[in-house]
Every structure is written in C-alpha cells, then in structure tokens.
Amino acid sequence: MAQTQHRPADTYSPLYFLASLGAGGIAVTFFMFLMFWVPHPGRPVPIFEDISAAFLTGGPAMQAAIGVAVLGIAYFATLNIRALIWNLSAFAAFRKSEAYAELRRSNAESTLLAMPLAMAMSVNALFIVGLVFVPQLWSIVEYLFRLAMVAFGLIAVLAFRQIGAFLGRVLSKGGVFDVTAHNSFAQLTPAFAVSMIAVGFAAPAAMATNLTTVAASLVLSTILGTVAILYTGFAAVTALGSMLQHGTAREAGPTLMIIVPIVTVLGIMFLRQDHGLHTTFAAHGNDGETLVFLSRLVAIQLAFLGLGAVVLRAQGYFADFVLGPKTSPGSYALVCPFVAFAVMLHFFTNKGLVAAEVVEKFGIGYWAVTGVAIAFQLVAIALVLRLNRQHFTARTPVVVPAE
Template sequence: MTKTPPQGYHPLYFLAALGAGGLTVTFFLYFMFLVPHPQTPVVTADDLLLLWATGADWMRPLIILGLAGMLVMAGMHIRLLIWNLLQYRRWRKTTDLEQIEARNKDVAFMAIPLTLTMTINVLFAVGAATIPGLWSIAEYLFPGVLVVLIIIGAAALRMYGNYLSRLVMTGSFDFIGNANLSQMMPIFAFAMIAVAFAAPGAMSQNQLINAIGLFFAIFFLSLSALLGFVKLVVGVNAMLRHGLTASASPSLWILIPILTLSGITLVRLIMGLQHGFDLTVPKPALFVLTSIILSLEILFGLLGYVVMQRLGYFRDYLRGEQKSPGAYSLICPGVAFFVFGWFWIMFGLVGNDIVTPLTPAFFALMLPLILVQWKSLETLLKLNRKLLRKSAQPQIAT
C-alpha cells in the first residue's frame, strides 16, 4: 500500500475500508441464511462446527471458502481503516480546511463514523462465525457495544451539527458545486449507526438492553429519514438546474445502501418488538416491506447505471486513467443490493412459503446476488491496485 503524501489524501479513501467491511458481511450472510441455527438469532461458530461434523463432505470446502473470504475481507478492512486513520491525522495538519468548508466538501468527513460503525459489524460477524461459545456471553457484550455506538453516534452528531450550523448561519451552500447526491453521506452514516443499534435491540433477551437499542435505532433512523428527504430534494433540484458532472455521478447510487440499512433496521425493529414487547406482525407485511425497498433499489440502480454509462464514468474512472477516491462509492451499492436481496428472499419469500430453501428456484434467485457480490469484489480489488498501489499517486478529482 502506498504511503500517500498528505496533499494527495482525501477522507473519501475511508470508503475503501467501508467496502471491504461490507464484503466481509456478504460472506457471513451465506452462513447466516443457509446454515441452520435454531438456538440463536444468528449463526455461530458452534453451528458451523456442527455442520462440519455432520454435514455432507461437499459442504466442507464451501465452509472453508466462506470463512476464508470473510477473514480476508475483514483483514483488508482493518488494514485500510488503520491506514486511513493515520493518513487522515497527517492530512488534517497540512490541509486548508477553510477552503474545503467553503466548497461544502467537509461533508465527506462523515465517512469516518460511517466506517467505524461498519467495523463493529465486521467484528460482530467475524467473532460470531469463528469463536465457539461466544454467543453464551453475548448478553454481557451488548452493553459495551451500546456504549461504543453511543460514542460514535455522538461524534457523528457533533460533526454534522458543526457542518449544518455553519451552512445555516452563513448561507454558504454551493448549489452548483454540489449538484449531486454526495451531500447524503451523513444520511448514510446515520442509517449505518441506526442498523448497528438495532442489532442488540433485536437480539438481546434483556428488555432494558432491548429497549435502549431500539430507541437509538429509531432515533438515528428518524434523523436519517428526515435529512434524507431534505437532501434528496435539494440534490435533485440542483442536478436539474445545473447538471451532474461525471466525477460526482456515483452519488446517484448512495440511495441503495441507505435503503438497505433502513430496511434492515425496520426488520430488526420488528423482531425486537416481537420478543421484547409482544408485538405481532403478519409475515405478509415483511414481504411488502422488503419488496418495496428492493424495488426502489433496482430503480435507482438502473438510473445510476444509465447516467454513469452515458457520462463515461466507468470508462474513465474505473477502466481509464482518471483517479478519484470517490470511485470507491461504487462498492457499497453492490454490497447493499446483495445484502437486502437476501433479506427479500428469506423474509419476503421463504418466510411466506413462496420459495423453499435449497430448491432450483431458490438458487436461481441467489444467482444475480452472487454475480453482484463478485463484481463488487472485483471492483474493489481493481480500485485498490489503481489508487493504493505504491506506484500510484492519487489525483483527487472532485
């Protein structure tokens, strides 16, 4: 990995770590939804060991492949996270922040709490799948997880509060320079924090932990929804007036991970309310919820692809010579579509007895998700070679 000089660094490089973290979760989901785990809400290392001992011989290479993919991506996530934190610290000392603030580009700093929250998800997935007996002490870990999330959430609120208050007081928002959806990065971060809070809210058997997790999940999801509506209107209005530049066109896909995180948060809220507050939700409601969100993701995905193709983004920034850390924003939409595709299949279709697991129809539905996952992985590795190899000196295109 290149030791990028401070003047060549940009906070959007955190998206590289974010993408690797998301891909870690994609490998975990194969175990989550394909390995039986009747005693726990998530698959654990004990379930994998049982499958290894009692399952068919052909399953063992698949278990090894899934664990290897998860561990390699988790290692890449941690390595890129540490690299970014060190580079960011050096960059802050030598950068003219006033110039960045004048162009409203400091919104990119929200990639930091976004990525740190992803780290919690990565550690959870890796720990659950590789440490036998970990779930037996999960209730003791949940309070610590909530404390860490509260710290990250407070830091994110402070960071965004400083940004928003400056805009409100000075009226300095640059509509021409921000004729895109990159201003929705904070919404992405708050949605990520919401889904992380929803995990202990959905899985803890302690009602106090359950309630705390659900409250903060609702808080950050509500904030994400409110700001998302405002920023979407502002961004679309600016694009229609001033047009969208090629370098900013991937921002059209930011809605896909936001929708996925919001959808998973809602599903977890339903689960938490079911076992913590005796809420009864009919299974067809989950089919409707997951279908609406997946439909919106497909629509925004197609729109973004057509626009980026016509602007030559893939030709110039992915396969060509143009270099921009913003290209890493291509990874998360693919990861998000893969993840929520699984939620649609399992909660929407399998949960309503529309599709039976491990049948030809089930595998046919899995196929496009697998293709998206591997395309996202290929894109991440390609961008790493292009932007982070030692011979590459990043040229920041904004």
C-alpha cells in the same frame, strides 16, 4: 535522475474511508451464506458452534459454502480494519494541511462523515468476526451488546458533531453553501453514516434477551433511523434540483446510487426491530407483510441502481475511473450499492420469499434469486480489488515533453 513514485492515495481525501467501508460490507455478504444456510436453532444468528457442527455433519456443498464464507470474512474483515487504521493515520496528518482547512470551507465538508460511517461498519464487521471465529462467545453476548452500544454511541457523538459543524456553518448565513456544486447525492453521506449507526444500535433488539437492553436498542435505533430518513429526503430533493439544472458532477456520479445502501441498512434495522418487538414485547407481524415490505425496498433500490447506471454510462465513468487511467477516491462509492443490493436480495429471498412459502428453500427459484445476489457480490469484490490496485500502487509520473 530517478523519478519519485507516487500513489493516488497519497493525495488524501476523507472519501478513502469508503475503502474500509466497502471491504467491511463484503465481509457481511459472506456472512449471509452462514446466516441463511447454516442451521442455528434457538439463536437469531449462527455462531462458531453452529458453523463447526454444520461443517462436520454437512455434505460437500455445505462444507464448500462454509469454507468460502469463513475465508471471505477473514480476508475482507482484515482488509476493513487495515484500511480503517491507514485512514485514521492519514487523516491525522491531513488535518494539519491547508487542504483540510479548504475542505472545511466547502460543500465537501460533509465527506468527513465517511469516517464515522466506516467506524460503524468496522464495529459490525468485528461482531461478525466474533460470532464466526470465537468459541463460547454467546455466553457473554449480553455484555458485548452493551459494549457495542457504547461504541456506537461514541461514533454517533462524532457523527453529530461533524454534522452540527457543517449545518451550523452553511445554515447560519447565506452564500456559504455552493448550490451549483450540489449536483450529486454526495450530501447524503451524513444520512448514510447515521443509518449505519442506527442499524448497529438495532442489533441488540433482535438478539438480546435483557428487557432494558432491548428497549434501549429499539428507542435509540428508532431515533437515529428517523433522523437518517429525514436527512436523506431533504438532501436528495435539494440535490435533484441542482442536478436538473447543472447536470451531475462527473466524479460524484457514483453517489446517485447511495440510496441503495441506505435502504439496505435501514431495512435491516426495521427487521431487527420487528424481531425484538416479537420476541420481547409479543408484537406479532406476519410473513406476508414482511414480503411486501422487502419488495418495496428492492423496488426503490432497482430504481436508483438504474438511475446511476444510466448516468454513469452516459458520462463514461467506468471507462475512465474504473477501467481507465484516471483515479478518483469517490470511485469507492461504487462498491456500496453492489454490496447493499446483494445483502438485500439475501434477506428478500430468505425472510420474504421462503418465509412466505413462495419458493422452496434451496429450490430452483431460490437459487435463481440468490444467484443474482452472488453476482452483485462478485462485482463488489472485483471493484475493491481493482480500486485498491489503482489507488494504492505506486506510479512513476509520466514526463510530458514541452511543445
């Protein structure tokens, strides 16, 4: 009798939205090449015309970098949208199952926030695709910013409805939330989702010229960013107590590093806000302050990368769930810290070290730090390709003989 083949992803979990999130994040890492290596005078970001001019007039190194960046953005943005569409379809079927009803009665209800998190990333990824591949896009960018804010607003409504349903259930009466199962940073997923929406709202502050658009961007991103920070602090402190008492939940071990992407997106939000305050409201900071600010963010990320690495190594997580035969949808949470740290190092190098004239752009020191960012990017790419192969490749179940 032929055996039925089964993909691990066929046993659906909302955490599979992280597959879309990770691919979108990698597209952002490739955009960093264009952002900081391609000249874009008079604009905060490079657009199609800047990239085309740099490719035609640049040397072999510049042309190679642009080629890699453009291909990387195209591939991983496509992967991002494909994974999002697959998740939305699979989630629609999952909602009709008893497994969904059980999830809504457990701590894992917070994993539903992976949906608005992935949606917000996809909006950001599509905006990058527009900048890179669509000629004359900048001529209508003010209208696009308003459309993007509407999209982020709708995603925010979805996110807060899900958060409200979860908190309303667990805080309205005792005994509903299982504190013993709170032994990870999985409950920071809502904070991550809100922070991703906040950084999207902050984009017009840095790039728009309309006063009303910039002001709305500043206010809305500040509100959402503040909520994300409050939620992160509360959820992290309560989870730490449970982890000290019960140890870290093995399959949720990667969430120990979720602080890393939260710090990156909120850090970019603050940088976008500062730029908007400077260009629109004449509020001036200085490069030294930015260097110190980014150094603090990198320090926080290093601390949590170290914490996650220590615990995951002690638990043998990589040997089982990444390199070994076991699968867990939570493994996709490993991609985000590598992506986020790579992006943060690009900002630290260019907006911090170079802007403050600590290192020379394209000098030895510059490439030493940028090389670390690229190394983290390569790890993220390897993780996505490996995890996609593990979770979305059909397998034939192994028959275990009866004793």
